[in-house]
Amino acid sequence: MLEIKNLKASVNGNLILKGIDFTVNEGEVHAIMGPNGSGKSTLAQVLAGHEAYDVSEESSVTFLGQNLLELPAEERARAGLFLAFQYPVEIPGVSNAHFLRAALNEIRVSRGLEELDAIDFEDLLKEKMELMNVPATFAERFVNLGFSGGEKKRNEILQLAVMEPRLAILDESDSGLDIDALRIVSEGINLLRSPQRAFILVTHYQRLLNYVTPDFVHVLYKGRIVRSGGKELALELEERGYDWIKDEVMAAA
Amino acid sequence: MSTVKDKQDLKKAHYVSEWSRIPLNGDPIWLKQLRIRGAHLFRDTEFPNTRMEEWRRTNISIINNTSYRSTPASPPIALTQKAVEPFFLKNPAATELVFINGRYNKTISRLPALPEGVAAGSLRRAIQSPLARVVKTHLGSCLQARNAYTALNTAFLQDGAFVYVPKNILVETPIHIIALTIPGQEPSAAYPRVLAVLEDGSQASITTHFVSLSEHQPYLANAVEEIILGPNAQLDYCRLVEEKAQGNHLATAEVRQDQNSRFNGFMAVLDGNIVRSQVCVELAGDGAECQLNGLYLNDGHRLTDTQFSVLHSRPHGLSRITGKGILDGDSKAVFLGKVYVHPDAQKTDSRQLNQNLLLSERASVETKPQLEIYADDVKCTHGATVGAPPQEVLFYFRSRGISEAAARGMLTCGFAQELIEEAPTHAIREYLSAHVLAKYAPKEIR
Ligand SMILES: Nc1ncnc2c1ncn2[C@@H]1O[C@H](COP(=O)(O)OP(=O)(O)OP(=O)(O)O)[C@@H](O)[C@H]1O
Ligand SMILES: [Mg+2]
Numbered sequence: 001m002l003e004i005k006n007l008k009a010s011v012n013g014n015l016i017l018k019g020i021d022f023t024v025n026e027g028e029v030h031a032i033m034g035p036n037g038s039g040k041s042t043l044a045q046v047l048a049g050h051e052a053y054d055v056s057e058e059s060s061v062t063f064l065g066q067n068l069l070e071l072p073a074e075e076r077a078r079a080g081l082f083l084a085f086q087y088p089v090e091i092p093g094v095s096n097a098h099f100l101r102a103a104l105n106e107i108r109v110s111r112g113l114e115e116l117d118a119i120d121f122e123d124l125l126k127e128k129m130e131l132m133n134v135p136a137t138f139a140e141r142f143v144n145l146g147f148s149g150g151e152k153k154r155n156e157i158l159q160l161a162v163m164e165p166r167l168a169i170l171d172e173s174d175s176g177l178d179i180d181a182l183r184i185v186s187e188g189i190n191l192l193r194s195p196q197r198a199f200i201l202v203t204h205y206q207r208l209l210n211y212v213t214p215d216f217v218h219v220l221y222k223g224r225i226v227r228s229g230g231k232e233l234a235l236e237l238e239e240r241g242y243d244w245i246k247d248e249v250m251a252a253a
Numbered sequence: 254m255s256t257v258k259d260k261q262d263l264k265k266a267h268y269v270s271e272w273s274r275i276p277l278n279g280d281p282i283w284l285k286q287l288r289i290r291g292a293h294l295f296r297d298t299e300f301p302n303t304r305m306e307e308w309r310r311t312n313i314s315i316i317n318n319t320s321y322r323s324t325p326a327s328p329p330i331a332l333t334q335k336a337v338e339p340f341f342l343k344n345p346a347a348t349e350l351v352f353i354n355g356r357y358n359k360t361i362s363r364l365p366a367l368p369e370g371v372a373a374g375s376l377r378r379a380i381q382s383p384l385a386r387v388v389k390t391h392l393g394s395c396l397q398a399r400n401a402y403t404a405l406n407t408a409f410l411q412d413g414a415f416v417y418v419p420k421n422i423l424v425e426t427p428i429h430i431i432a433l434t435i436p437g438q439e440p441s442a443a444y445p446r447v448l449a450v451l452e453d454g455s456q457a458s459i460t461t462h463f464v465s466l467s468e469h470q471p472y473l474a475n476a477v478e479e480i481i482l483g484p485n486a487q488l489d490y491c492r493l494v495e496e497k498a499q500g501n502h503l504a505t506a507e508v509r510q511d512q513n514s515r516f517n518g519f520m521a522v523l524d525g526n527i528v529r530s531q532v533c534v535e536l537a538g539d540g541a542e543c544q545l546n547g548l549y550l551n552d553g554h555r556l557t558d559t560q561f562s563v564l565h566s567r568p569h570g571l572s573r574i575t576g577k578g579i580l581d582g583d584s585k586a587v588f589l590g591k592v593y594v595h596p597d598a599q600k601t602d603s604r605q606l607n608q609n610l611l612l613s614e615r616a617s618v619e620t621k622p623q624l625e626i627y628a629d630d631v632k633c634t635h636g637a638t639v640g641a642p643p644q645e646v647l648f649y650f651r652s653r654g655i656s657e658a659a660a661r662g663m664l665t666c667g668f669a670q671e672l673i674e675e676a677p678t679h680a681i682r683e684y685l686s687a688h689v690l691a692k693y694a695p696k697e698i699r
Binding site: 048050074076078082088089092093094098102103106107110159163 | 649651652666669670671
């Protein structure tokens with residue numbers, strides 16, 4: 001469903017993604033790991049359509065048969081792409097419920113579905129909140145305002161559950177969570193797994209992958225995928241760190 | 254060649270001649286004297302102009318240069334209650350006092366029963382009642398903001414709204430004053446006046462709603478509100494300025510608070526050409542608290558000027574000033590939060606914040622805190638922001654499928670809504686929310 005070819009992106013003239021290739025098929029879970037500053041969030045943001053990044057003419061990204069790079073961010077979301085942010089922003093004055101209803105209805109309208117009225121949405125939100133195990137107070141609180149780091153991450157997963165995308169990119173949704181919250185978030189992700197839905201999990205920790213088993217693990221380093229493998233690769237990284245991979249990259253250069 | 258001074262004199266002569274035609278109607282001597290004092294002060298005071306510090310950023314020469322006629326006592330068309338009902342609060346229990354060009358109209362007001370001893374109605378009637386003593390004591394008693402226009406309001410004082418709550422009485426239903434301006438064929442001025450006196454330990458909620466039924470004629474609503482709170486009294490006060498596009502508005506509220514009293518003020522400027530919304534509070538007793546919230550929604554070429562000042566005269570006072578503005582088009586807003594802490598006012602706790610959301614690059618804001626602190630053991634903070642919605646926030650919306658235009662609408666409504674939550678009564682909050690939604694929300698998210 002997602003095919004990335006030679007993806008190069010720069011910001012203010014600095015090349016950050018230096019040619020990335022990989023393919024995600026329906027139902028798959030891909031983990032992307034890598035040291036700080038290697039470009040993981042940049043990849044996520046570029047896929048979501050952030051305009052701060054200049055994408056090279058040579059690059060191509062196809063998502064469900066469409067040229068993703070041509071679409072503005074909102075149309076990517078409507079096409080079924082979702083990004084859970086590493087640092088979700090706070091939106092004073094806009095309640096979670098209001099925000100999510102607006103988002104869901106935009107997506108429904110773009111798919112030719114009826115808009116949900118406030119009452120139907122209320123039911124849907126309640127169901128999703130129970131499913132994702134978030135406190136009932138989330139609905140009326142302003143989006144992320146005054147949320148703890150962990151609450152923000154859980155709120156992103158709640159949004160994911162409401163929006164039901166085809167491809168979900170989770171940028172460190174597991175960082176900053178205590179053990180209980182991590183279990184809740186992972187269970188949420190597992191509940192949302194389906195043969196039609198794919199995940200890209202950006203993470204630093206094997207912890208998450210113990211709960212959500214990836215089909216593929218990629219290591220991103222200095223803007224390139226330097227190694228790909230199965231779930232054992234994550235275990236190996238957990239044990240040995242990144243130095244051996246860095247050394248290999250150095251030796252190859 | 255006529256000089257500025259000559260021109261001013263001409264304008265003043267116009268008002269003085271209008272003034273000389275005020276019918277006397279058996280007014281008591283003290284009221285006539287009060288009017289004469291107003292007329293004197295008016296004649297001896299320069300029109301507000303940008304050479305004056307308080308008016309430096311607010312040019313009202315358009316108002317100064319217009320010779321407004323006094324609005325007729327009875328409007329050309331006979332108004333029914335139906336015509337004014339759209340302005341009523343969505344709360345059937347509310348007292349609805351209708352004033353047309355500053356004069357009380359009892360037949361189209363709605364007057365549910367109020368607790369024993371509470372007065373809500375006309376100043377003119379009160380003067381002829383046992384409450385005359387209260388009116389005489391307080392009317393015109395606390396004019397901190399003396400300028401040519403507040404003086405003019407007093408010079409033309411013939412009627413107004415009067416609310417009186419006796420000691421320890423709690424008025425649970427809101428009192429809504431509808432100040433309706435209906436100008437004549439020429440540019441006309443109305444002089445609405447409000448006097449509210451809350452005795453010791455009493456409590457009430459009052460809203461003054463400035464509106465007009467005129468479609469084209471230019472006018473000026475020149476309003477003065479005086480509010481006196483006894484010890485431990487509590488007042489929720491809301492002022493909604495919703496003038497027509499060709500209507501200018503100058504409003505000055507004077508609030509005098511005795512010890513441990515609480516004033517919760519919400520001043521919203523929704524519409525009107527040039528609107529100056531001023532509130533001057535004196536915390537005259539120990540431990541008095543006031544909250545002044547100002548919301549202004551500007552667009553087109555409109556100008557709003559919000560001036561909130563708090564004079565802390567006694568210890569343990571608390572003041573909270575918050576201004577929020579949304580500016581579109583070529584509009585301009587001025588915001589000034591002024592806090593004066595007297596040497597006796599130790600343990601003062603004062604905060605002010607002004608936030609402005611710019612929806613257009615041509616709109617502008619001038620915001621300034623002014624603190625004068627003469628006591629040493631006080632806490633005073635201030636802050637101001639002016640800006641457009643941040644790109645990162647807009648991107649977050651877009652990443653959820655919400656277009657940038659819809660995102661801006663939601664953010665704008667949310668920005669206003671945060672302050673609207675602070676408005677005193679439910680009906681007012683609903684009214685303001687609906688207004689903001691209709692103005693800023695993209696259709697699909699309403
Ligand atoms: N908008 C931007 N402006 C300037 N530099 C940027 C921008 N976005 C990313 N970078 C730079 O690009 C590099 C990659 O950053 P990125 O956030 O993608 O790393 P990451 O792999 O997500 O790291 P972490 O594990 O710390 O989250 C860093 O050097 C970062 O400073
Ligand atoms: Mg990152």
